Amino acid sequence: MTALNRLSVRARITIGTLLLAAVFFGSVSLLVRQQVDQIVKNAAFEVLQDDAVPFETAIQQEPNEPADNPGEGQLVAVIDPAGTTKTSTLPASITSNMALIDLADTGPQQVSAGGATYMVAVETVQTRAGNWTIISARNQNESALVLTDLTAGLTLGLGALTLLFGAVSWHLIGAALRPVTQLRRSAEAIVASGTEELLPVGPAKDEITDLARTLNRLIDDLRASASRERQLVSDASHELRTPLAVLQAQLELLRAGDRSSIDSDIAGAERATTRLTELVESLLELSRLDAGRPPTPxxxxxxxxxxxxxxxxxxxxxxxxxxxxxxxxxxxxxxxxxxxxxxxxxxxxxxxxxxxxxxxxxxxxxxxxxxxxxxxxxxxxxxxxxxxxxxxxxxxxxxxxxxxxxxxxxxxxxxxxxxxxxxxxxxxxxxxxxxxxxxxxxxxxxxxxxxxxxxx
Missing domain, CATH: 3.30.565.10 (Histidine kinase-like ATPase, C-terminal domain)
Incomplete structure (x- = not known):
């Protein structure tokens, strides 16, 4: 967090938008992959069901006749009511592990055998002689490759989109902060030149314009305060000069040793001292009031x-x-x-x-x-x-x-x-x-x- 605080506002906002974009696009990528995976599984299960349809029809029409052989590329097994396999093109890895298949489950099943993953569908055909079982299967390795390629494509595409989003954010934030930079440069120029100018106020009615107006009011208040301070010092110096001069003159007369006017000289010195005390007390009181301390009710x-x-x-x-x-x-x-x-x-x-x-x-x-x-x-x-x-x-x-x-x-x-x-x-x-x-x-x-x- 300390290292992040050292970065500019532009960099911090850009990093924040990049993180938000990465989370958003990552969530979208995960959602898309899950949807595609589900679509592929549903399509594969429908294909398996379609593979079993001809065998169901044949069994219903001629239950005592052996079923026709499956077409090329079809992985199908037909089992009669006695448990005898009439037809089978299933891989030997599945045939030897038939216990992995739940014959009572009519939904899609995943079976791993022989280093491959298969989707299996089980259909039951009821006849007078008993229930026939049709098992259809399909290798899922190709679907897994499709999903892998999709994941890689989504990762690359959305990663590139996230970087593009970050670049656009960097430029947009820079454009939004450009007036602030101009205000800073104008303020530096005013400080360096010592002019009485104010910060430029743009025509737009936005936060930057409000900031410029607020800073201008602050500058006016600071200039007025500085002017009052200079005037106060000048006036105080002027007011203090007279009693100090009188006091100095009276002290010089006392030092000269003119005893005939010593009483009047002392009285004059006292009046000058009193005036000095009143001035100092008044200035201190004004200073306390100007400090803006909260009053005690x-x-x-x-x-x-x-x-x-x-x-x-x-x-x-x-x-x-x-x-x-x-x-x-x-x-x-x-x-x-x-x-x-x-x-x-x-x-x-x-x-x-x-x-x-x-x-x-x-x-x-x-x-x-x-x-x-x-x-x-x-x-x-x-x-x-x-x-x-x-x-x-x-x-x-x-x-x-x-x-x-x-x-x-x-x-x-x-x-x-x-x-x-x-x-x-x-x-x-x-x-x-x-x-x-x-x-x-x-x-x-x-x-x-x-x-x-x-x-x-």
Missing amino acids: TTVGALVDEAGEAIDRARLRAMSDDVEIDLIVPDRAEHEAPVAMPALLYGRVLDNLLSNALRALDGKGQITAAIRWDPPNLTTIVADNGPGIDPEFLPHAFDRFSQADKVRGTADGSGLGLAIVAAAAASVNGTVTLENAADSGLIVRLTIPVLQLDVR
């Missing part, structure tokens, strides 16, 4: 508890501001329902949404987070009465490192908060949308699938 109650902690963290950050933050939760009857998003990830999502809302309010305003039981989803709505988002920026709000600084406050964010929210929603087959409120502010709507519903 939790319950609505766990998400409600996590939402309460996220609200407390947001209130702590806004302690010195004139900002009101409220939380609306569903009835406790739904708290045991399972949902797809893990509680910690849900808390990170709310932290990002609430942080964005706090930056937009710039120290004054109202934020409301509402969790609604809306089967088959659990919906979370975070709304604020800030300035909202420029409608032209809305389609790009979930892009990584994108910020609408002029509308939603200062540029102290990383531009990764909404990207993490979108990736978290996608990881559990949920959705997240943004829309400006009718009067002012922004409304963020997050839907999380409920895994099962207890309908009673």
Whole structure:
């Protein structure tokens, strides 16, 4: 089996078809030989019966007269009721072994005597004087030679037909696999040249065309993924450069020994370090989400508890501001329902949404987070009465490192908060949308699938 696995698909299929053809043609050959053998035996037995007919007629017409002599080539023996042989042309090898013949059996019998095989037929003729017995025989060696020649002919003919079948299968399979070979060569050419081309898709509506389309979609996804990776590295490098430069400048000032600004330099270094930490944590979170690991389900109650902690963290950050933050939760009857998003990830999502809302309010305003039981989803709505988002920026709000600084406050964010929210929603087959409120502010709507519903 290991050696067979090393062969090409074309060779393996051809070998399989050859084996099937050999079994089929071998079975046909055996069946034909058996049929011919039976036909020959039936014909020989009919001839033996015909050889006995003249003697039967003669005995019935003149039972007291000796029977006529058999014709040339006929092997016949006529025995009267007393057991006396009246006429016999049977070979001496049969005559001396008459005990081998069952005189009561009226069917064909095989008798081997004197190095030859004979077919023997026994006929009984009833008369007033008693029962006469007619024994007719025929040498089967010639029939055996005919069957031997037939077997050899069938073996050669069907063997040649099997080889022809294998050759035809080899060429047909090669023709069927030729488009696959062309796809492989096209893929090698694309890899070697580095072009943005796709694999050629033929006009036929077959499996090869479906394979080409599937591979093209895979190539598009891989190219898009590679493009996102390059963009992420570029954006991350750009975002990391600023805090690193600030941190380096502050450290250089500290080393210069200007004690009058040491407190402000340390504060600036701390802010740069905090920004670096946030960027790294956000990038790690996006990396985990992009890895596609299956989420750990939790319950609505766990998400409600996590939402309460996220609200407390947001209130702590806004302690010195004139900002009101409220939380609306569903009835406790739904708290045991399972949902797809893990509680910690849900808390990170709310932290990002609430942080964005706090930056937009710039120290004054109202934020409301509402969790609604809306089967088959659990919906979370975070709304604020800030300035909202420029409608032209809305389609790009979930892009990584994108910020609408002029509308939603200062540029102290990383531009990764909404990207993490979108990736978290996608990881559990949920959705997240943004829309400006009718009067002012922004409304963020997050839907999380409920895994099962207890309908009673």
